[in-house]
Amino acid sequence: MSVLERRYRWVLRLLPASYRAEREEEMVSAFLEGARSGRAGLDDQRPRWMEIASVAALAVRLRLGGPEAPPRSFLWGEAVRRAAVLGLVFWTMIGFLSAVQALIAYGILADALPADVIMGIGDAGSPDRLRHVLADVVPLLWAGSLGALVLGRSRTAKAAAVAALVLPYMLVPPVFPGGWEMVARWACMVLPAAVTVLALVIGFHRDAPPPPLPRGQALRMVALAAVPGILLALVVADLSSLSRAETVPVTLLVQASLWIDVPGLACVSLLAVTVWCLARRRTSGPVALAAAILTMPAVLSRAATLHPGAADSITETINLVGGLQAALLLAGGITLAVLSTQALRTAANAPLT
Amino acid sequence: MTEPAFLVLTALVDEPRHGYGIAQEVERLSDGRLQLKIGTLYGVLDRLAADALVEPDREEVWQGRLRRYYRLTDEGAKALEEEAVRLADNARRAVERLRLRQAGGLA
Numbered sequence: 240m241s242v243l244e245r246r247y248r249w250v251l252r253l254l255p256a257s258y259r260a261e262r263e264e265e266m267v268s269a270f271l272e273g274a275r276s277g278r279a280g281l282d283d284q285r286p287r288w289m290e291i292a293s294v295a296a297l298a299v300r301l302r303l304g305g306p307e308a309p310p311r312s313f314l315w316g317e318a319v320r321r322a323a324v325l326g327l328v329f330w331t332m333i334g335f336l337s338a339v340q341a342l343i344a345y346g347i348l349a350d351a352l353p354a355d356v357i358m359g360i361g362d363a364g365s366p367d368r369l370r371h372v373l374a375d376v377v378p379l380l381w382a383g384s385l386g387a388l389v390l391g392r393s394r395t396a397k398a399a400a401v402a403a404l405v406l407p408y409m410l411v412p413p414v415f416p417g418g419w420e421m422v423a424r425w426a427c428m429v430l431p432a433a434v435t436v437l438a439l440v441i442g443f444h445r446d447a448p449p450p451p452l453p454r455g456q457a458l459r460m461v462a463l464a465a466v467p468g469i470l471l472a473l474v475v476a477d478l479s480s481l482s483r484a485e486t487v488p489v490t491l492l493v494q495a496s497l498w499i500d501v502p503g504l505a506c507v508s509l510l511a512v513t514v515w516c517l518a519r520r521r522t523s524g525p526v527a528l529a530a531a532i533l534t535m536p537a538v539l540s541r542a543a544t545l546h547p548g549a550a551d552s553i554t555e556t557i558n559l560v561g562g563l564q565a566a567l568l569l570a571g572g573i574t575l576a577v578l579s580t581q582a583l584r585t586a587a588n589a590p591l592t
Numbered sequence: 593m594t595e596p597a598f599l600v601l602t603a604l605v606d607e608p609r610h611g612y613g614i615a616q617e618v619e620r621l622s623d624g625r626l627q628l629k630i631g632t633l634y635g636v637l638d639r640l641a642a643d644a645l646v647e648p649d650r651e652e653v654w655q656g657r658l659r660r661y662y663r664l665t666d667e668g669a670k671a672l673e674e675e676a677v678r679l680a681d682n683a684r685r686a687v688e689r690l691r692l693r694q695a696g697g698l699a
Contacts (some may be wrong), residue, residue, distance in 0.1 A: 262634060268657035269611030270630045276616075293631030300635060307642065445639070 243274060243283045252293050253298035255312070293348035294316045301555040305447030310586040318528030318579070319442035320449075325529055326435025327385040327396075328464045330403065333501055334378035335468030336475070341375030343476050378403055384439070391451025393443040404429075408419045427543035430536040438532065466472055469500055485590060490556045497560040502541040506564040509534055513571040516578055523581025527575045541565045593677045596628060596636050601645060601664060601672040608663035611637075635663060643669035645671050 240248075251263055262331050270290065303319050304312035345368070388396035408429075414422040423552035443449050452460070455473050478496055481487045497503050512530045516523035545561045598616070603609060615628045628636070637680035641647040645668035650687075651663040664672070 262659040265611055265660045266630055266634060267660060268654075269615065269633070271657070272612040273615065273630070290629050290631065292634075293629030295631070297631040297635045 240335040241271075243286070244271060244401040246284070247286050247290075248273075250286055250294050253294055253419055254300075255301050257309075258301055259454060260412070292585045300440045300444050300446055303442055303444070305444075307446065310585060314525060314528065314582060316442065316447055318446065318532065319527035321525050321529035322532045323435060323438035323442050324385075324388065325512065325526075326390060326438060327381060327400070328460075328495070329505065330378070330381040330432060330435060331385045331464035332471070333459060333504070334381040334403065335465045336471045337378045338376045339469050339472035341372055344470065345372055352514060374407040376408065377406045380406070382461050382465060385464065386457055388439070388449050389452045389457040389460050390454070391449050393439075393449050396443075396449070397436075397440050401437050404432050404436050424543040426534075427539040428501075431501075431533065434533065434536045443529050448544070471504070483497050490552055493553055493556045494560050497557065497564070500544075502537065502544060502561075503564060505533075505537040506541060507567050509537055510567060510571050513574055516575060520578055520581075523578060524585070527578035527582065531572060531575035531579050534568055534575060538565050538568045538572065541568065593672070594636075596626065596632065597640060598626075598672070598675055598679075599626060600633070600636050600640065601668055604642075604646060604662060605669070605672070608661040610659035610661050612659075614662065617646040622682075640668065643671075 244267060247267060248263070251266060254262075270286070301308070302312055303316035305316060306313065308316060337501045361501055384396045384399035384403060386395075387399060415425065451457075469480050475496075478492055478499075482489070482492050498507065509530055512526065516527040516530065520527075541561050541564050545558050545565075547558060549555065551560065598619050599618045600614055603614050609617060611618055611630065611633060615630070615633050618626055618628050618633075637646065640663075641648075644665055646662045647665050649663040650658045652661070
Protein backbone atom coordinates (compact mmCIF):
# COMPACT_ATOMS: atom_id res chain seq x y z
CA MET A 240 0.00 0.00 0.00
CA SER A 241 1.45 3.38 -1.03
CA VAL A 242 1.90 6.26 1.39
CA LEU A 243 -0.78 8.20 -0.51
CA GLU A 244 -3.29 5.34 -0.24
CA ARG A 245 -2.58 4.85 3.47
CA ARG A 246 -3.10 8.56 4.09
CA TYR A 247 -6.30 8.69 2.04
CA ARG A 248 -7.71 5.69 3.92
CA TRP A 249 -6.84 7.51 7.14
CA VAL A 250 -8.85 10.55 5.91
CA LEU A 251 -11.76 8.25 5.05
CA ARG A 252 -11.91 7.27 8.73
CA LEU A 253 -13.86 10.53 9.14
CA LEU A 254 -16.79 8.69 7.54
CA PRO A 255 -19.11 6.43 9.59
CA ALA A 256 -17.93 2.79 9.74
CA SER A 257 -21.10 1.51 8.03
CA TYR A 258 -20.56 3.89 5.10
CA ARG A 259 -16.88 2.93 4.82
CA ALA A 260 -17.80 -0.75 4.75
CA GLU A 261 -19.95 0.00 1.69
CA ARG A 262 -17.89 2.66 -0.12
CA GLU A 263 -14.25 2.72 1.04
CA GLU A 264 -12.77 0.47 -1.65
CA GLU A 265 -14.41 2.25 -4.58
CA MET A 266 -13.60 5.68 -3.14
CA VAL A 267 -9.94 4.69 -2.71
CA SER A 268 -9.94 3.27 -6.24
CA ALA A 269 -11.46 6.46 -7.71
CA PHE A 270 -9.07 8.68 -5.73
CA LEU A 271 -5.95 6.74 -6.74
CA GLU A 272 -6.97 6.65 -10.41
CA GLY A 273 -7.32 10.42 -10.25
CA ALA A 274 -3.94 10.71 -8.52
CA ARG A 275 -2.26 8.51 -11.16
CA SER A 276 -3.68 10.60 -13.97
CA GLY A 277 -2.33 13.77 -12.39
CA ARG A 278 -5.46 15.11 -10.68
CA ALA A 279 -3.71 14.96 -7.31
CA GLY A 280 -0.21 15.31 -8.76
CA LEU A 281 2.11 12.37 -9.43
CA ASP A 282 4.58 13.27 -6.72
CA ASP A 283 1.95 13.94 -4.07
CA GLN A 284 2.36 11.86 -0.96
CA ARG A 285 -0.70 13.22 0.75
CA PRO A 286 -4.26 13.98 -0.36
CA ARG A 287 -4.82 17.65 -1.18
CA TRP A 288 -6.76 19.84 1.21
CA MET A 289 -9.74 20.11 -1.15
CA GLU A 290 -9.99 16.30 -1.25
CA ILE A 291 -9.84 16.15 2.55
CA ALA A 292 -12.44 18.94 2.79
CA SER A 293 -14.80 17.06 0.46
CA VAL A 294 -14.54 13.93 2.62
CA ALA A 295 -15.04 16.02 5.79
CA ALA A 296 -18.16 17.63 4.30
CA LEU A 297 -19.50 14.20 3.36
CA ALA A 298 -18.75 12.95 6.89
CA VAL A 299 -20.65 15.86 8.44
CA ARG A 300 -23.65 15.22 6.18
CA LEU A 301 -23.63 11.51 7.05
CA ARG A 302 -22.97 11.85 10.79
CA LEU A 303 -25.44 14.71 11.31
CA GLY A 304 -28.18 13.20 9.21
CA GLY A 305 -31.55 14.53 8.17
CA PRO A 306 -34.96 12.82 8.48
CA GLU A 307 -33.97 10.09 5.99
CA ALA A 308 -30.79 9.13 7.89
CA PRO A 309 -30.37 6.16 10.29
CA PRO A 310 -31.79 6.90 13.80
CA ARG A 311 -28.43 7.49 15.52
CA SER A 312 -27.17 9.83 12.81
CA PHE A 313 -30.54 11.65 12.78
CA LEU A 314 -30.40 12.04 16.59
CA TRP A 315 -26.91 13.60 16.40
CA GLY A 316 -28.08 15.81 13.53
CA GLU A 317 -31.16 16.94 15.45
CA ALA A 318 -29.04 17.58 18.56
CA VAL A 319 -26.59 19.79 16.67
CA ARG A 320 -29.43 21.62 14.91
CA ARG A 321 -31.23 22.22 18.22
CA ALA A 322 -27.95 23.37 19.78
CA ALA A 323 -27.80 25.93 16.97
CA VAL A 324 -31.40 27.07 17.58
CA LEU A 325 -30.99 27.20 21.39
CA GLY A 326 -27.72 29.07 20.93
CA LEU A 327 -29.29 31.55 18.50
CA VAL A 328 -32.21 32.20 20.88
CA PHE A 329 -29.72 32.86 23.68
CA TRP A 330 -27.45 35.10 21.58
CA THR A 331 -30.45 37.02 20.24
CA MET A 332 -31.33 37.79 23.86
CA ILE A 333 -27.70 38.86 24.48
CA GLY A 334 -27.75 40.90 21.26
CA PHE A 335 -30.71 42.95 22.47
CA LEU A 336 -29.19 43.22 25.95
CA SER A 337 -25.94 44.54 24.47
CA ALA A 338 -27.64 46.94 22.04
CA VAL A 339 -30.09 48.44 24.57
CA GLN A 340 -27.30 48.71 27.17
CA ALA A 341 -25.21 50.63 24.63
CA LEU A 342 -28.11 52.91 23.73
CA ILE A 343 -28.63 53.69 27.43
CA ALA A 344 -24.94 54.01 28.29
CA TYR A 345 -24.19 56.38 25.41
CA GLY A 346 -27.35 58.40 26.09
CA ILE A 347 -28.71 57.60 22.62
CA LEU A 348 -31.98 56.08 23.83
CA ALA A 349 -32.69 58.80 26.42
CA ASP A 350 -30.84 60.91 28.94
CA ALA A 351 -30.91 57.95 31.29
CA LEU A 352 -27.70 58.89 33.02
CA PRO A 353 -26.97 61.92 35.16
CA ALA A 354 -24.87 64.55 33.39
CA ASP A 355 -21.95 64.12 35.78
CA VAL A 356 -21.62 60.42 35.01
CA ILE A 357 -19.24 59.88 32.12
CA MET A 358 -20.11 56.69 30.28
CA GLY A 359 -19.01 55.14 27.04
CA ILE A 360 -15.69 55.20 25.26
CA GLY A 361 -14.42 58.06 23.14
CA ASP A 362 -15.72 61.60 22.75
CA ALA A 363 -19.31 62.12 21.63
CA GLY A 364 -19.46 62.07 17.83
CA SER A 365 -15.91 60.75 17.45
CA PRO A 366 -15.08 57.79 15.12
CA ASP A 367 -13.79 55.94 18.17
CA ARG A 368 -17.16 56.20 19.88
CA LEU A 369 -18.96 55.20 16.68
CA ARG A 370 -16.84 52.04 16.48
CA HIS A 371 -17.67 51.09 20.05
CA VAL A 372 -21.39 51.81 19.66
CA LEU A 373 -21.44 49.72 16.46
CA ALA A 374 -19.58 46.88 18.18
CA ASP A 375 -22.31 46.83 20.84
CA VAL A 376 -25.19 47.07 18.34
CA VAL A 377 -23.86 44.59 15.75
CA PRO A 378 -24.80 41.58 17.99
CA LEU A 379 -28.38 42.31 16.86
CA LEU A 380 -27.32 40.32 13.79
CA TRP A 381 -27.92 37.24 15.97
CA ALA A 382 -31.63 38.15 15.78
CA GLY A 383 -31.32 38.35 11.99
CA SER A 384 -29.70 34.95 11.97
CA LEU A 385 -32.43 33.41 14.13
CA GLY A 386 -35.14 35.06 12.02
CA ALA A 387 -33.60 33.81 8.77
CA LEU A 388 -33.20 30.30 10.14
CA VAL A 389 -36.81 29.96 11.29
CA LEU A 390 -37.92 31.32 7.92
CA GLY A 391 -35.99 28.47 6.30
CA ARG A 392 -33.12 30.58 4.89
CA SER A 393 -30.13 28.75 6.29
CA ARG A 394 -27.48 30.46 4.12
CA THR A 395 -28.56 33.91 5.27
CA ALA A 396 -28.73 32.63 8.85
CA LYS A 397 -25.17 31.29 8.63
CA ALA A 398 -23.78 34.50 7.10
CA ALA A 399 -25.52 36.67 9.73
CA ALA A 400 -24.28 34.47 12.59
CA VAL A 401 -20.67 34.56 11.35
CA ALA A 402 -20.93 38.35 11.04
CA ALA A 403 -22.44 38.62 14.54
CA LEU A 404 -19.55 36.58 15.92
CA VAL A 405 -16.69 38.28 14.07
CA LEU A 406 -17.69 41.93 13.47
CA PRO A 407 -17.59 43.12 17.11
CA TYR A 408 -13.95 41.96 17.35
CA MET A 409 -13.12 43.57 14.01
CA LEU A 410 -14.61 46.87 15.15
CA VAL A 411 -12.95 46.73 18.56
CA PRO A 412 -10.03 44.28 18.39
CA PRO A 413 -9.33 42.59 21.73
CA VAL A 414 -6.10 43.52 23.54
CA PHE A 415 -4.21 41.05 25.69
CA PRO A 416 -2.05 42.89 28.21
CA GLY A 417 -1.68 39.76 30.35
CA GLY A 418 -0.15 37.59 27.61
CA TRP A 419 -1.24 34.02 26.92
CA GLU A 420 -3.41 33.73 30.03
CA MET A 421 -5.56 36.60 28.74
CA VAL A 422 -5.69 35.01 25.28
CA ALA A 423 -6.90 31.73 26.83
CA ARG A 424 -9.52 33.56 28.92
CA TRP A 425 -10.72 35.48 25.86
CA ALA A 426 -10.91 32.25 23.80
CA CYS A 427 -13.02 30.63 26.55
CA MET A 428 -15.34 33.65 26.59
CA VAL A 429 -15.80 33.49 22.80
CA LEU A 430 -16.27 29.72 22.76
CA PRO A 431 -20.06 29.55 23.49
CA ALA A 432 -20.88 31.84 20.54
CA ALA A 433 -18.35 30.06 18.31
CA VAL A 434 -19.93 26.68 19.15
CA THR A 435 -23.37 28.08 18.23
CA VAL A 436 -22.05 29.26 14.85
CA LEU A 437 -20.32 25.93 14.24
CA ALA A 438 -23.50 23.99 15.10
CA LEU A 439 -25.47 26.22 12.71
CA VAL A 440 -22.95 25.81 9.88
CA ILE A 441 -22.58 22.02 10.10
CA GLY A 442 -26.05 21.08 11.37
CA PHE A 443 -28.15 22.52 8.56
CA HIS A 444 -27.18 21.11 5.18
CA ARG A 445 -28.82 20.00 1.96
CA ASP A 446 -30.26 16.84 3.56
CA ALA A 447 -31.42 18.69 6.66
CA PRO A 448 -32.74 22.15 5.74
CA PRO A 449 -34.50 24.19 8.43
CA PRO A 450 -38.29 23.77 8.25
CA PRO A 451 -39.69 27.24 7.42
CA LEU A 452 -42.17 28.71 9.90
CA PRO A 453 -44.94 31.13 8.87
CA ARG A 454 -43.73 34.76 9.02
CA GLY A 455 -45.85 35.63 12.10
CA GLN A 456 -44.63 32.63 14.05
CA ALA A 457 -41.01 33.38 13.10
CA LEU A 458 -41.40 36.97 14.28
CA ARG A 459 -42.89 35.78 17.58
CA MET A 460 -39.90 33.48 18.10
CA VAL A 461 -37.43 36.35 17.62
CA ALA A 462 -39.55 38.58 19.90
CA LEU A 463 -39.57 35.83 22.54
CA ALA A 464 -35.78 36.05 22.68
CA ALA A 465 -35.64 39.86 22.31
CA VAL A 466 -38.00 40.81 25.16
CA PRO A 467 -35.93 39.22 27.99
CA GLY A 468 -32.83 40.88 26.51
CA ILE A 469 -34.45 44.33 26.63
CA LEU A 470 -35.77 43.75 30.15
CA LEU A 471 -32.35 42.57 31.30
CA ALA A 472 -30.77 45.74 29.89
CA LEU A 473 -33.14 47.75 32.09
CA VAL A 474 -32.17 45.60 35.12
CA VAL A 475 -28.48 46.24 34.38
CA ALA A 476 -29.21 49.98 34.17
CA ASP A 477 -30.97 49.80 37.57
CA LEU A 478 -28.02 47.94 39.09
CA SER A 479 -25.71 50.67 37.76
CA SER A 480 -27.91 53.32 39.42
CA LEU A 481 -27.83 51.42 42.70
CA SER A 482 -24.07 51.12 42.42
CA ARG A 483 -23.72 54.88 41.91
CA ALA A 484 -26.12 55.64 44.79
CA GLU A 485 -23.95 53.47 47.09
CA THR A 486 -27.03 52.39 49.07
CA VAL A 487 -26.48 48.67 48.47
CA PRO A 488 -23.29 46.80 49.50
CA VAL A 489 -20.94 46.33 46.55
CA THR A 490 -20.57 42.57 47.12
CA LEU A 491 -24.36 42.19 46.85
CA LEU A 492 -24.35 44.10 43.55
CA VAL A 493 -21.48 41.94 42.30
CA GLN A 494 -23.42 38.80 43.21
CA ALA A 495 -26.47 40.05 41.32
CA SER A 496 -24.46 41.13 38.27
CA LEU A 497 -22.82 37.69 38.04
CA TRP A 498 -26.24 36.20 37.30
CA ILE A 499 -26.96 38.64 34.50
CA ASP A 500 -23.61 38.72 32.72
CA VAL A 501 -23.25 36.46 29.66
CA PRO A 502 -21.83 33.35 31.44
CA GLY A 503 -24.35 33.81 34.29
CA LEU A 504 -27.28 34.02 31.88
CA ALA A 505 -25.91 30.99 30.01
CA CYS A 506 -25.86 29.12 33.34
CA VAL A 507 -29.46 30.08 34.18
CA SER A 508 -30.67 29.27 30.64
CA LEU A 509 -28.94 25.88 30.51
CA LEU A 510 -30.18 24.93 33.97
CA ALA A 511 -33.73 25.78 32.85
CA VAL A 512 -33.28 23.55 29.78
CA THR A 513 -31.87 20.78 32.00
CA VAL A 514 -34.94 20.93 34.26
CA TRP A 515 -37.18 20.84 31.16
CA CYS A 516 -35.30 17.79 29.86
CA LEU A 517 -35.65 16.02 33.22
CA ALA A 518 -39.39 16.71 33.26
CA ARG A 519 -39.75 15.22 29.75
CA ARG A 520 -37.00 12.63 29.91
CA ARG A 521 -38.75 10.22 27.54
CA THR A 522 -38.88 12.64 24.62
CA SER A 523 -36.12 15.12 25.38
CA GLY A 524 -33.23 13.14 23.76
CA PRO A 525 -32.13 15.61 21.04
CA VAL A 526 -32.65 18.66 23.31
CA ALA A 527 -30.67 17.01 26.13
CA LEU A 528 -27.82 16.23 23.74
CA ALA A 529 -28.01 19.79 22.36
CA ALA A 530 -27.85 21.31 25.84
CA ALA A 531 -24.98 18.94 26.74
CA ILE A 532 -23.07 20.22 23.68
CA LEU A 533 -23.62 23.83 24.84
CA THR A 534 -22.80 23.18 28.51
CA MET A 535 -19.03 22.63 28.28
CA PRO A 536 -18.35 25.96 26.51
CA ALA A 537 -20.58 27.65 29.12
CA VAL A 538 -18.53 26.11 31.96
CA LEU A 539 -15.29 27.30 30.33
CA SER A 540 -16.64 30.81 29.77
CA ARG A 541 -17.61 31.06 33.45
CA ALA A 542 -14.29 29.58 34.57
CA ALA A 543 -12.51 32.23 32.46
CA THR A 544 -13.88 34.96 34.75
CA LEU A 545 -12.58 33.36 37.97
CA HIS A 546 -9.32 34.40 39.68
CA PRO A 547 -8.38 31.73 42.24
CA GLY A 548 -6.16 32.92 45.05
CA ALA A 549 -7.29 36.55 45.02
CA ALA A 550 -7.70 38.09 48.46
CA ASP A 551 -10.05 41.08 48.10
CA SER A 552 -13.74 40.71 48.95
CA ILE A 553 -15.05 41.52 45.45
CA THR A 554 -12.87 38.90 43.74
CA GLU A 555 -13.77 36.40 46.48
CA THR A 556 -17.45 37.03 45.73
CA ILE A 557 -16.81 36.58 41.99
CA ASN A 558 -14.99 33.31 42.66
CA LEU A 559 -17.70 32.08 45.02
CA VAL A 560 -20.70 32.82 42.76
CA GLY A 561 -18.82 31.89 39.58
CA GLY A 562 -17.58 28.66 41.14
CA LEU A 563 -21.13 27.82 42.23
CA GLN A 564 -22.40 28.43 38.69
CA ALA A 565 -19.63 26.29 37.18
CA ALA A 566 -20.48 23.49 39.64
CA LEU A 567 -24.20 23.76 38.83
CA LEU A 568 -23.41 23.69 35.11
CA LEU A 569 -21.20 20.63 35.54
CA ALA A 570 -23.94 18.84 37.51
CA GLY A 571 -26.45 19.82 34.82
CA GLY A 572 -24.01 18.69 32.13
CA ILE A 573 -23.64 15.26 33.74
CA THR A 574 -27.44 14.94 33.99
CA LEU A 575 -27.78 15.92 30.33
CA ALA A 576 -25.02 13.47 29.33
CA VAL A 577 -26.89 10.64 31.09
CA LEU A 578 -30.17 11.57 29.34
CA SER A 579 -28.32 11.84 26.01
CA THR A 580 -26.64 8.44 26.44
CA GLN A 581 -30.03 6.84 27.05
CA ALA A 582 -31.42 8.48 23.91
CA LEU A 583 -28.37 7.42 21.84
CA ARG A 584 -28.69 3.85 23.11
CA THR A 585 -32.37 3.81 22.15
CA ALA A 586 -31.49 5.20 18.70
CA ALA A 587 -28.74 2.60 18.22
CA ASN A 588 -31.20 -0.20 19.00
CA ALA A 589 -33.96 1.23 16.81
CA PRO A 590 -34.69 -0.76 13.67
CA LEU A 591 -33.51 0.77 10.38
CA THR A 592 -36.51 1.75 8.32
CA MET B 593 -31.10 20.20 -9.28
CA THR B 594 -27.52 21.35 -8.60
CA GLU B 595 -24.99 21.67 -11.41
CA PRO B 596 -22.85 18.71 -10.17
CA ALA B 597 -25.98 16.49 -10.00
CA PHE B 598 -27.03 17.63 -13.49
CA LEU B 599 -23.60 16.87 -14.93
CA VAL B 600 -23.32 13.50 -13.14
CA LEU B 601 -26.67 12.46 -14.66
CA THR B 602 -25.50 13.73 -18.06
CA ALA B 603 -22.27 11.74 -17.71
CA LEU B 604 -24.32 8.55 -17.28
CA VAL B 605 -26.62 9.06 -20.29
CA ASP B 606 -24.57 7.12 -22.85
CA GLU B 607 -23.18 4.33 -20.66
CA PRO B 608 -22.72 3.19 -17.06
CA ARG B 609 -19.53 4.60 -15.50
CA HIS B 610 -17.48 4.02 -12.34
CA GLY B 611 -16.60 6.76 -9.81
CA TYR B 612 -13.45 8.07 -11.46
CA GLY B 613 -15.02 7.69 -14.92
CA ILE B 614 -17.91 9.92 -13.82
CA ALA B 615 -15.51 12.52 -12.38
CA GLN B 616 -13.52 12.53 -15.67
CA GLU B 617 -16.68 12.84 -17.80
CA VAL B 618 -18.05 15.68 -15.66
CA GLU B 619 -14.74 17.52 -16.08
CA ARG B 620 -14.97 17.01 -19.85
CA LEU B 621 -18.63 18.08 -20.03
CA SER B 622 -17.88 21.27 -18.12
CA ASP B 623 -14.77 22.04 -20.21
CA GLY B 624 -12.55 21.50 -17.20
CA ARG B 625 -14.47 24.00 -15.05
CA LEU B 626 -15.86 21.44 -12.60
CA GLN B 627 -13.39 19.00 -11.05
CA LEU B 628 -15.43 16.88 -8.66
CA LYS B 629 -13.54 15.83 -5.55
CA ILE B 630 -14.20 12.23 -4.54
CA GLY B 631 -16.07 13.14 -1.34
CA THR B 632 -18.30 15.53 -3.29
CA LEU B 633 -18.87 12.98 -6.08
CA TYR B 634 -20.04 10.31 -3.65
CA GLY B 635 -22.24 12.84 -1.82
CA VAL B 636 -23.94 13.60 -5.15
CA LEU B 637 -24.20 9.89 -6.06
CA ASP B 638 -25.76 9.14 -2.63
CA ARG B 639 -28.44 11.77 -3.16
CA LEU B 640 -29.17 10.68 -6.73
CA ALA B 641 -29.36 7.03 -5.63
CA ALA B 642 -31.68 7.97 -2.72
CA ASP B 643 -33.99 9.67 -5.26
CA ALA B 644 -33.74 6.56 -7.50
CA LEU B 645 -32.23 8.64 -10.34
CA VAL B 646 -29.13 6.41 -10.55
CA GLU B 647 -28.46 2.85 -9.42
CA PRO B 648 -25.49 0.48 -9.21
CA ASP B 649 -24.90 -1.36 -12.48
CA ARG B 650 -22.05 -3.84 -11.91
CA GLU B 651 -18.73 -4.30 -10.13
CA GLU B 652 -15.37 -4.98 -11.74
CA VAL B 653 -11.88 -5.53 -10.41
CA TRP B 654 -9.38 -3.42 -12.39
CA GLN B 655 -5.67 -3.65 -11.53
CA GLY B 656 -6.64 -5.24 -8.23
CA ARG B 657 -9.05 -2.46 -7.30
CA LEU B 658 -12.82 -2.35 -7.07
CA ARG B 659 -14.72 -0.36 -9.66
CA ARG B 660 -18.45 0.00 -9.05
CA TYR B 661 -20.38 1.21 -12.08
CA TYR B 662 -23.51 3.34 -11.90
CA ARG B 663 -26.25 3.70 -14.49
CA LEU B 664 -29.00 6.18 -15.15
CA THR B 665 -32.50 4.92 -14.30
CA ASP B 666 -35.58 5.72 -16.41
CA GLU B 667 -36.64 8.09 -13.64
CA GLY B 668 -33.19 9.71 -13.79
CA ALA B 669 -33.43 10.15 -17.56
CA LYS B 670 -36.86 11.78 -17.15
CA ALA B 671 -35.62 14.11 -14.39
CA LEU B 672 -32.58 15.06 -16.49
CA GLU B 673 -34.71 15.76 -19.53
CA GLU B 674 -37.10 17.96 -17.53
CA GLU B 675 -34.19 19.89 -16.05
CA ALA B 676 -32.50 20.24 -19.46
CA VAL B 677 -35.75 21.59 -20.98
CA ARG B 678 -36.13 24.03 -18.09
CA LEU B 679 -32.55 25.27 -18.44
CA ALA B 680 -32.90 25.52 -22.24
CA ASP B 681 -36.10 27.57 -21.84
CA ASN B 682 -34.35 29.90 -19.40
CA ALA B 683 -31.39 30.25 -21.75
CA ARG B 684 -33.69 30.94 -24.72
CA ARG B 685 -35.57 33.67 -22.82
CA ALA B 686 -32.27 35.26 -21.75
CA VAL B 687 -31.00 35.27 -25.35
CA GLU B 688 -34.30 36.76 -26.62
CA ARG B 689 -34.15 39.59 -24.08
CA LEU B 690 -30.50 40.28 -24.83
CA ARG B 691 -31.32 40.52 -28.55
CA LEU B 692 -34.17 42.94 -27.79
CA ARG B 693 -31.82 45.03 -25.66
CA GLN B 694 -29.22 45.10 -28.44
CA ALA B 695 -31.89 46.01 -30.99
CA GLY B 696 -33.12 48.83 -28.70
CA GLY B 697 -29.56 50.08 -28.24
CA LEU B 698 -28.94 50.17 -31.97
CA ALA B 699 -32.22 51.95 -32.73
